[in-house]
Amino acid sequence: MTQWICTANRGFATYAMEELRRQFEGIKISQLTHGEVFIMESPLTREAVLDQIRTNEPIFLRHIHPVDKKLPIQGSADDLQALSELARHARLRIEDKQVAVHLRRAERSPYPYSTADTKAVLDAVLEEVGAEPVLQSPDVILSIFAGLEELYVGIATPEEQLSDWPGGAVRFQREEGQISRAKFKLLEAERAFHIRLEEFREGLDIGAAPGGWTHLLLERGLKVTAVDPAELHPSLFQYPRLTNLRKNASDLKFQPGTFDLLVCDMSWSPMQMVRLVLDLEEALQPGATAIITVKLMHKKPLQTIKDVISRFGTVFVLRKAKQLFHNREEITLYLVKK
Ligand SMILES: C[S@@+](CC[C@H](N)C(=O)[O-])C[C@H]1O[C@@H](n2cnc3c(N)ncnc32)[C@H](O)[C@@H]1O
Structure with a gap:
């Protein structure tokens, strides 16, 4: 059994869910952020899920990351401690790699730390285990979704996550004299x-x-x-x-x-x-x-x-x-x- 944090454009999650239900048998889905982020549980292995997504990528699935571990949110420095421990345990998967840390959160998540604070703590741990913290072009991404009760944490490559941006939210810089947002x-x-x-x-x-x-x-x-x-x-x-x-x-x-x-x-x-x-x-x-x-x-x-x-x-x-x-x-x- 594997679990996945899935993201679609706001208001389009139901279509991503429908595509996934057609593609994967026996999945269970529950919403984390209304119309946008949901968790999918599949009886398949990580590799089997990734393989199917790769060969038949759902149109409305903007981003997906595996849940390697769920950490109960304490609302205190213990959360950073638990995340640090998790990164230390992942040494074999991240050693000698360029690693980005992505954090997203549900609207009323009690997780108390900003992305910058979380990153600062985890970047130090990454260096300690021989990984190189980066912002762009990472080999792997340590993705964290802060829900209402738990932190959902997983490591995967940008290709596996379908994007190298947090939640697939690609940002481009506005230019001076920009003609249209289009x-x-x-x-x-x-x-x-x-x-x-x-x-x-x-x-x-x-x-x-x-x-x-x-x-x-x-x-x-x-x-x-x-x-x-x-x-x-x-x-x-x-x-x-x-x-x-x-x-x-x-x-x-x-x-x-x-x-x-x-x-x-x-x-x-x-x-x-x-x-x-x-x-x-x-x-x-x-x-x-x-x-x-x-x-x-x-x-x-x-x-x-x-x-x-x-x-x-x-x-x-x-x-x-x-x-x-x-x-x-x-x-x-x-x-x-x-
Ligand atoms: C969403 S805007 C395009 C924005 C544009 N891609 C940009 O980057 O600025 C849609 C445009 O399609 C044009 N349009 C709609 N039907 C058309 C048609 N039959 N032939 C030519 N242009 C058409 C409209 O006049 C409108 O300016």
Whole structure:
């Protein structure tokens, strides 16, 4: 039997639970933070669970970490003592490794210490056992979730946890003159899907305004055709590689095979969006990449996603479907044209 702390975007935990229930037999689930964090108990071993998650990653599961140990919260320095003891006992697993400490907490957790205080104490123990405390690019992460009664503690690699950010909450720095928050979605997709945007030549951005995604593609060196009846941010016109078409995307035709990248963040009815993208299919080269957000307007997101993916399946191969941290009522698809 193994236990896992699972995290989804706020309000989407029920869908992550549903995906996990379909995938794993005999699991038990209970909520830790409403709509966001829950604990899953599985009869399978750690390796079997990780293996299944790796081969069939649930769309709404943003982060998962094993519970190697549960420590009752005392609300005093004893908690730091118990965590330190646990780190000392984990010596064999962390010795000579770069280790990050991540702490998250339920809203009314009685655990009395801040992340900084917890980290300061544990970092000293890590050094004592021959590990190197780091903030970024760790080999392994010591994850702690402070619940209402217990600390749930586990060690796993960033790949196993599906993220190297605490709870999968990826943070990007705001830039001066930032055009839209939407840019973070494409930045996150680039990281999450291991896509090297700078390797594309010519991109088509459908539903481009105000222009966060277009801006990122221009920064990565692409030629960009940005389509939107709405206005783009004026700062984008300094790029001679930008073509702006102030039109509805359904009124457009391009030379076949013009683009090797399509991005689409239209925030529109999913099925209308699918039709529109499929109508533009010829404009894409074979092997072209598409990064598309799918708005979850209906009550049954899993069914909507299934329908969208199946429709796209006539033209594209699905590489990954994921609700990213910066997605709100939507998910992001990573597709490659056949
Ligand atoms: C969420 S915004 C896009 C934000 C953009 N990705 C960014 O980074 O700034 C959605 C945009 O899609 C545009 N849109 C919706 N339907 C469209 C269509 N049929 N053709 C072109 N643009 C469309 C809207 O005008 C709106 O500006």
